[in-house]
Amino acid sequence: LYFDSERYDLAIPWYEQAVKLLPNDPNVSTDLGVAYLYSNKTDQAIAQFEQSVKVDPKHIKTWLNMGIAKAMVGREVDLEVKKSEARSKSQEGSGLTVRNLVVRGNRIARAVNDISLTVAPGEILGIAGVEGNGQTELLEAIAGLRPVTSGTIAVGGRDVTHASVRERGDAGLSHIPEDRHQRGLVLDFAVADNLILGQQHRFSSRGVMDAGAIAAHASQQVAAFDIRPADPALPVRALSGGNQQKVVIARELARDFVVLLAAQPTRGVDVGAIEFIHDTLRKARDAGKAILL
Numbered sequence: 001l002y003f004d005s006e007r008y009d010l011a012i013p014w015y016e017q018a019v020k021l022l023p024n025d026p027n028v029s030t031d032l033g034v035a036y037l038y039s040n041k042t043d044q045a046i047a048q049f050e051q052s053v054k055v056d057p058k059h060i061k062t063w064l065n066m067g068i069a070k071a072m073v074g075r076e077v078d079l080e081v082k083k084s085e086a087r088s089k090s091q092e093g094s095g096l097t098v099r100n101l102v103v104r105g106n107r108i109a110r111a112v113n114d115i116s117l118t119v120a121p122g123e124i125l126g127i128a129g130v131e132g133n134g135q136t137e138l139l140e141a142i143a144g145l146r147p148v149t150s151g152t153i154a155v156g157g158r159d160v161t162h163a164s165v166r167e168r169g170d171a172g173l174s175h176i177p178e179d180r181h182q183r184g185l186v187l188d189f190a191v192a193d194n195l196i197l198g199q200q201h202r203f204s205s206r207g208v209m210d211a212g213a214i215a216a217h218a219s220q221q222v223a224a225f226d227i228r229p230a231d232p233a234l235p236v237r238a239l240s241g242g243n244q245q246k247v248v249i250a251r252e253l254a255r256d257f258v259v260l261l262a263a264q265p266t267r268g269v270d271v272g273a274i275e276f277i278h279d280t281l282r283k284a285r286d287a288g289k290a291i292l293l
Helices: 005-021 042-052 066-073 135-143 165-171 180-184 211-224 241-254 271-286
Strands: 002-004 032-037 060-063 096-103 112-119 123-125 150-155 173-176 259-262 290-292
Touching (some): 096 135, 112 123, 112 135, 123 271, 135 173, 135 259, 165 173, 173 241, 180 241, 211 241, 259 271
Parallel strands (some): 123 290, 173 259, 259 290
Antiparallel strands (some): 096 112
């Protein structure tokens, strides 16, 4: 039973009905879970609830705070972002450098208006704001998915302002797109094929794909990023949202990159995947990668 603890009274009839459904067999172990949500009066609500019904200790569990996340994913989950000082591994300018960038939007002439920024190796730079104020256009321009009106973009000291997506990738740019279904995955392709999207030229010779290399690469990435089910032959649409996102992240982090663009990397995934993604981004930062979030 999940309910706002300010309205514990609403849960009482549901609890009483649920108890009636429990098997009346001492050999059967069954728990009735009650989660108290969104209240600064949790202790008071628990006391009032337990006084209002005949609570059998063998039938009831109370989940609070992180216990709810554990009950959802089956393990302890740490949602606290561990922050530490950025550690720049080389001179400024060898990560991502954007100067006086102007980018046209779909409806306005300047969705990005004269933006300059630098992300050094070993650093995460976050862009915050209300969605629809140029963040998407900025990342798409850096990734090569939207033309630049004026200004310059450099990755690892190399000017990629007018480079193709493939040329940017070869320069060391990786991109976790904002919408994994629209930009990041081909849902009817196998997990193994999605793990090499944009990098097919690295797994082919004279136009012929190397099936053995693709399979070996997929097995390695599935294990490294704990993608479930662990079957690279499955179509990626068969995976949960969190595991689909892991496929995108595994692909983008597997290449030899200098700069990572991560657009809404935890959107639409469960708490377990959020923890994993945060940890992965921190490890990339500590490895000397420049990350624009």
